[in-house]
Each structure stands twice: as C-alpha cells, then as structure tokens.
Amino acid sequence: MTMTDSSNDHAGLRQAEAESFEGSIRSAGLKVTAPRLAVLRALTDMPHSNADALFGAVRAGLPGTSLQAVYGVLGSFTTAGLVRRIEPAGSPALFERRVGDNHHHIVCTRCNVVHDVDCAVGHAPCLTPSDALGFDVRAAEVIYWGLCAQCQLDTASQLDTASQLDTATP
Template sequence: MTPTRNDAPPVDPLATSIRDAGLKVTAPRVAVLTALADMPHVDADTVFRAVRETLPGTSLQAVYGVLGALTGVGLVRRFDPAGSPALFERRVGDNHHHLVCSHCGTIRDVDCVIGAAPCLTPVDTAGFRIHTAEVTFWGLCAECAADPRNSSDPIDSTTHTHSEETP
C-alpha cells in the first residue's frame, strides 16, 4: 500500500493508442477497442452488442464508423471471409493469416512465416504493385472433423453458419 497523493492521471494505453494514431479519444472508440480485446474475431453486430453493455445508447452506425476509423489507422484489422460478415480483430501488424472452418465457421489465427506483408509474391505480378498477400485456409476444425457426420463434408461455401444441425 502506498497511500500517497495520486496526481498522476492514469494512463490508459487504449486511449493513448487512439490518440497516437491521430484520432480523438471518445467513449465509443475505447469501448470498441476494449470489446475487441476480449474477442478475437467478431463481426460489427457482435461488437455492437458488447459495447452496449458498457456504453448503452451507442448506435450500430457508430460502431461501424469506429471500426472503419480504427481500421483506417491500422489499430484494427478487418477480414472478410466468404459467406460471413466482415470480422474485426486487434491483432495487427504481423500479417498473420486465418484458418476458417468451412463447417462451423470457427476462425483461428496462424502465424505468417515471413511476418511482413506481402509474405508471398506471385511468379507473374502482371505489373501490379503488390502490397499484401492475404491467405485464408479453409478446412474442417478439429471438432467438426471429429464428427463422423462431417467426414465427407464438401467445400460448401454457403454453410458458414455456426449452427449445429439436428439429424
């Protein structure tokens, strides 16, 4: 215990990162970043519901706006798997990739061996000035692969719901 005067304002690393990125620090922004700290890959609506817990009255549009702003300055990364709404994550700057379960939609990060983007370059770049190589691995997660019902699961790019089906 050090019951001394406390005149040093608590430095909130979240607020600092927002400010350092050149954005104004606002409650919705802090709330969105906080929500993303708990949940690795979430869509805008999930962020919205999480933000509402701590900051009721926040609008969904504000969440879209905040996510857009944070993504724009590189504090958040956006990732659009086919058949799913856009997902957002705080892990940023390491150009990692994603494993997506084509049956239940679960997502796992996988490290990029190279680290920096673009970690890959095509043989023929067709004159493009490439800045990113986005890699998405599709497959069955351990859980879905273990379920005998999925043993012959095709590449059904339409069924990315997180549902359990009853036989």
C-alpha cells in the same frame, strides 16, 4: 506478511488497459471517445468479431451506443491501421486488433470459428507473386478452410451414432 486486495489489483489492471487503449487511439491520430474505447476493448476480448457482435458487447456497457456508431468506429480504426478487416467468403466482415504483420486465417466450414495462422516459411513469403503485373504488393491474404478439432469430433460422433442406428435396424 502483506495481503493484497484483489479488487485493487483488478482495478489497477483495468486502468492500465484503459490507458493502453487511449494511447493506441491517440497514436493512430484519433480522438479518444467512450465508444472507441469500448470497441477496442471488445475487439481485444473477442478477436475476429463482426460489427453486430461487437455492437452487442459495446451496448452492454454503453446502452446509448448505436450499431451505426460501431460501424463508424470500425471504419475509422481500419483506415487508421488500428484494426484489420478480413472478409472470409460467405461471412460478414470480421475485425481484429492484430495488425502490422502478414498473418493469415483458418476458418471452420461448420461452426465458422476463425483463428490466426502465421506465414508458413520465412518473412512474409506470400508477398512475392509469380507475376505482380506492375503492382507494388503490400499485403497478401490467405484463408484456409476446414473443420476445427471440435467439429471433427462432433462429426465423427454423429457418424458413429448413425452407423450404430443402421446396424441396429433389421
């Protein structure tokens, strides 16, 4: 029976991931650089992140990287169609790697967690406005707002605690 070395398996996966990232960057017509690889890896690990959060993740592996460099990478990735920029009201721009489809987002109004939401019916139904006013519509962006499951539980728990305090007060 042959035993596999998990560290070799992990190294192999990291190498395959790096090659995949390099291929994505090259196919977008961009030069492969360490900051670009690091930002792409961080976006894979942390979708719907803002530039500051990505900078924190990138700086851990590339201490000489600046916030401006991360902004530059995000700008070039967005222009090249490698990442998507979303801008929920009241939030800094967020970035994700999921591109090429017409998905939407749901945002918690309490903790600001963001998740992807596929179109509700058929193939990109939101791309047909009642009147396009002569525009050639290419994309539609819908953001749903509400409380995530965890915040609903937290809110219910806080209400229960407050209710118990009110009934205990003479």
